[in-house]
Amino acid sequence: MTLLSDPQDMFTQGLAPIRNGIGEPDYGTPKSKSEQQVTLLIDGAEVTVPAGTSIMRAAGENGCSIPKLCATDSLEPFGSCRMCLVEIDGRKGTPASCTTPVEDGMVVRTQTAKLSKLRRNVMELYISDHPLECLTCAANGDCELQDMAGVVGLRDVRYGYDGENHLDAPKDQSNPYFDFEGSKCIVCNRCVRACDQIQGTLALTIEGRGFNSKVSPGGLNFLSSECVSCGACVQACPTGTLEEKSVIQLGMPTRTVQTTCAYCGVGCTFNAELRGDELVRMVPAKTGGANEGHSCVKGRFAFGYATHKDRVLSPMIREKITDEWQEVSWDEAINYTATKFKEIQAKYGDNSIGGITSSRCTNEEIFVVQKLIRAAFGNNNVDTCARVCHSPTGFGLSTTFGTSAGTQDFKSVGKSDVILLIGANPTDAHPVFGSRLKRRLRQGAKLIVVDPRKIDLVESARVKAEHHLQLQPGTNVAIINALAHVIVTEGLVDSEFIKERCDVEAFDRWMKFIALPENSPEVVQAQSGVPADEIRQAARLFATGGNGAIYYGLGVTEHSQGSTMVMGMANLAMATGNIGREGVGVNPLRGQNNVQGSCDMGSFPHELSGYRHVSDDAVREQFESVWDVKILPEPGMRIPNMLDNAISGEFRGIFVHGEDIAQSDPNTNHVKAALSAMDLVVVQDLFINETANFAHVFFPGTSFLEKDGTFTNAERRINRVRPLMAPKNGLQEWEIVAKLATAMGYPMHYDNAAQIMDEIAAMTPTFKNVSFELLDRVGSLQWPVNDAAPEGTPIMHMNGFVRGKGLFVETPFVPTEERSTRKFPLLLTTGRILSQYNVGAQTRRTANSTWHQEDVLEIHEADAQMRGISDGQKVAITSRIGETIMRAQISDRVPAGVVYTTFHHPISGANVITTEYSDWATNCPEYKVTAVEIRPADSSAGSSNTLDAVLMKA
Numbered sequence: 001m002t003l004l005s006d007p008q009d010m011f012t013q014g015l016a017p018i019r020n021g022i023g024e025p026d027y028g029t030p031k032s033k034s035e036q037q038v039t040l041l042i043d044g045a046e047v048t049v050p051a052g053t054s055i056m057r058a059a060g061e062n063g064c065s066i067p068k069l070c071a072t073d074s075l076e077p078f079g080s081c082r083m084c085l086v087e088i089d090g091r092k093g094t095p096a097s098c099t100t101p102v103e104d105g106m107v108v109r110t111q112t113a114k115l116s117k118l119r120r121n122v123m124e125l126y127i128s129d130h131p132l133e134c135l136t137c138a139a140n141g142d143c144e145l146q147d148m149a150g151v152v153g154l155r156d157v158r159y160g161y162d163g164e165n166h167l168d169a170p171k172d173q174s175n176p177y178f179d180f181e182g183s184k185c186i187v188c189n190r191c192v193r194a195c196d197q198i199q200g201t202l203a204l205t206i207e208g209r210g211f212n213s214k215v216s217p218g219g220l221n222f223l224s225s226e227c228v229s230c231g232a233c234v235q236a237c238p239t240g241t242l243e244e245k246s247v248i249q250l251g252m253p254t255r256t257v258q259t260t261c262a263y264c265g266v267g268c269t270f271n272a273e274l275r276g277d278e279l280v281r282m283v284p285a286k287t288g289g290a291n292e293g294h295s296c297v298k299g300r301f302a303f304g305y306a307t308h309k310d311r312v313l314s315p316m317i318r319e320k321i322t323d324e325w326q327e328v329s330w331d332e333a334i335n336y337t338a339t340k341f342k343e344i345q346a347k348y349g350d351n352s353i354g355g356i357t358s359s360r361c362t363n364e365e366i367f368v369v370q371k372l373i374r375a376a377f378g379n380n381n382v383d384t385c386a387r388v389c390h391s392p393t394g395f396g397l398s399t400t401f402g403t404s405a406g407t408q409d410f411k412s413v414g415k416s417d418v419i420l421l422i423g424a425n426p427t428d429a430h431p432v433f434g435s436r437l438k439r440r441l442r443q444g445a446k447l448i449v450v451d452p453r454k455i456d457l458v459e460s461a462r463v464k465a466e467h468h469l470q471l472q473p474g475t476n477v478a479i480i481n482a483l484a485h486v487i488v489t490e491g492l493v494d495s496e497f498i499k500e501r502c503d504v505e506a507f508d509r510w511m512k513f514i515a516l517p518e519n520s521p522e523v524v525q526a527q528s529g530v531p532a533d534e535i536r537q538a539a540r541l542f543a544t545g546g547n548g549a550i551y552y553g554l555g556v557t558e559h560s561q562g563s564t565m566v567m568g569m570a571n572l573a574m575a576t577g578n579i580g581r582e583g584v585g586v587n588p589l590r591g592q593n594n595v596q597g598s599c600d601m602g603s604f605p606h607e608l609s610g611y612r613h614v615s616d617d618a619v620r621e622q623f624e625s626v627w628d629v630k631i632l633p634e635p636g637m638r639i640p641n642m643l644d645n646a647i648s649g650e651f652r653g654i655f656v657h658g659e660d661i662a663q664s665d666p667n668t669n670h671v672k673a674a675l676s677a678m679d680l681v682v683v684q685d686l687f688i689n690e691t692a693n694f695a696h697v698f699f700p701g702t703s704f705l706e707k708d709g710t711f712t713n714a715e716r717r718i719n720r721v722r723p724l725m726a727p728k729n730g731l732q733e734w735e736i737v738a739k740l741a742t743a744m745g746y747p748m749h750y751d752n753a754a755q756i757m758d759e760i761a762a763m764t765p766t767f768k769n770v771s772f773e774l775l776d777r778v779g780s781l782q783w784p785v786n787d788a789a790p791e792g793t794p795i796m797h798m799n800g801f802v803r804g805k806g807l808f809v810e811t812p813f814v815p816t817e818e819r820s821t822r823k824f825p826l827l828l829t830t831g832r833i834l835s836q837y838n839v840g841a842q843t844r845r846t847a848n849s850t851w852h853q854e855d856v857l858e859i860h861e862a863d864a865q866m867r868g869i870s871d872g873q874k875v876a877i878t879s880r881i882g883e884t885i886m887r888a889q890i891s892d893r894v895p896a897g898v899v900y901t902t903f904h905h906p907i908s909g910a911n912v913i914t915t916e917y918s919d920w921a922t923n924c925p926e927y928k929v930t931a932v933e934i935r936p937a938d939s940s941a942g943s944s945n946t947l948d949a950v951l952m953k954a
Ligand code: SF4
Pocket: 191, 194, 195, 196, 199, 201, 202, 203, 204, 217, 226, 227, 228, 229, 230, 231, 232, 233, 234
């Protein structure tokens, strides 16, 4: 038998194996974090490495790779394959170099005749039970087994193939993105360990013993198992056993471009691997600051939407929304739009138009959109989708700490001892952070979950929350106050920290407020439904358990007291001294990939980039002198004001950049009425979305695979987005905007996206030293990036708060006006699911719909029984705003009195029923509390038929 491809040259140069992405070397075992150095001799060369490093890694880092199969540097060593044996002076036998740590003075030999023979023998056994189809195997050229056979010099297999073997082991092709071909498995356990150690799902096991050992996903197959399709096992597999379907279909990639995921606010870095111009697979980069080699199903696999047939690639216009769309040239579309906007302004005044920036787009694209509005429209009527998600974060954290952003990097959670997770569901919505969190919990950190719903982290494989404060929706502030009450009244505050770092007068006022009996757990129990004793225990744990970190999501912000709650969490962190070092902090888990960036770039009507108020003369003058235009000192309209004023006739035209407000914003009917009332709605997006149904102009946008720029993730990390291909619509999105500004009479021109970043940096203190050149050199940067922190700031407020002294703010609990009533006795709350993303425009156009084809309503058995509702039945959900229909799913995740759904599908349109209530400070809608009633939908046949029809079509 002859084996194909001899990678000896590549291997001896330390480049192979390349399984973890083209160009990323694999040193076999993780890097040691020890500061102590150890010196030894490997093959006669003196080598110095940190104590705790394996011999394998020490050799590899010094240009001397040792053969391996079961080891990979993203996993703890396992020592099962016996390929990596070495000889050590003074030691008997041939220890495995992956499991043997270096020692001072050790003398190691990695290449001897004895070792060669042993390795060849081991390899011979592997190959004697492996199909000989290297030429036609999809993994040809990216198979460590093949590589190692070459490296050990295997030329023949003496045993033949007549004995017992696994060559007829079945294939599992159930997963839409990868196949499992059992006959190629060498039972190295890397997939099982990846699922366990990296992803934390524990979906895989090795079943059977000895020769009968085999990898099992449990259940029938991968699709029916606990597997969440993160792909960590596929990445870890050294053979063609676990292989991406895209590689099987398209062939092995030949080049790579590093870029950033365009889904959630984790901001994972990927090596996009291409074959010619075709994207074959996305491999999470080990050098990615946010993800360090991991990903979720969306980022790794769900990129097909970018080339989906539904994408619109030509600009289109129409006089009325009842007319057919007409494809036109870019010039015609832009001139038409500019003329219409100018006509509206001439007739109704400068303030009659505005725009919305996109948190899915790059910083550079967002910056030019808000510049278009301020400079070419001549007003400050710009807002962003952060209005409907994390605007309270900006308000709350800037008030208390002085910065509108999270305090930590994601890595920091690895140093947390107690994690307080409020209104967030990271394993679904921020999966790569969820995996980090689970890893820390498995190491012994404690978790307190505050959520009306029993999320996976409350109890799942090897993870159990210490406390689940299962509160009534709308009572977050009562709970945070009660936690603080216990800490204050039981003398658990960190007085030293407060004296040194905080405004002591404000603290004294706050302490008197928080100690009031109305904030006691006993009173709050009645409001929230959480037992007082549970609150007390959780508070004591947070205050005394070591490094306490707070992570939160939209379950905090999307409430009428969203801003109050953010300040309540900041109070708690300051009171316990949990700010300004690793392992602590207050951290929003941001929704959209670039929602942090859209806020940073000046997308709010009252702020220019870097959160500087438009009323600040000095700031305005800086922009005015560079942009050569007057900027209004008064804040413009927020999204809700624009919509209200559209209905009253004063606001007549809008530029909606990459948002689907007709699906994502609350009270859909109101949004649609407002859009219908406008003379000009311009949508720039990939697909005809719900909002585009009300548009007169459609500008086709670019997918993240075509963009050149940056995204900023939830850790303030600025990541490069690099184009893999030319824009399919013919123009970069910033070019479209610049042309529109020019056509409106404000000349705007850039040669490339790097120039836009240079302008951002020149005008935004927190971005002062940022440039594409620096980003390309260092990988990523967490703002502030300035002279004091030239390579960024992973942890904020280390030596003092940005605002000077930390400010405690009194946070009285004010119950929302949205209450359950006799007519609407249940409280509906909303969230996300792993496989779908936001309004689903992208993920619904991928195989991710395999897992979630429709939004369902989770309802407690008692509530279902009372209403005669069975599992899977269609139900009508009615609020005082509207009605929608979904299938019911009877679930113990929600308590009686609470129902839950997601909002990924336009057909179910959860926002048809959400109300007009919003955060008192920022207008962030109260998505998380809607009083509803549920009834079987069969009685309202018309609506249920609609659901069926659409589901069938989908
Ligand atoms: S894809 Fe992820 S979750 Fe599924 S088995 Fe592999 S590692 Fe586990």
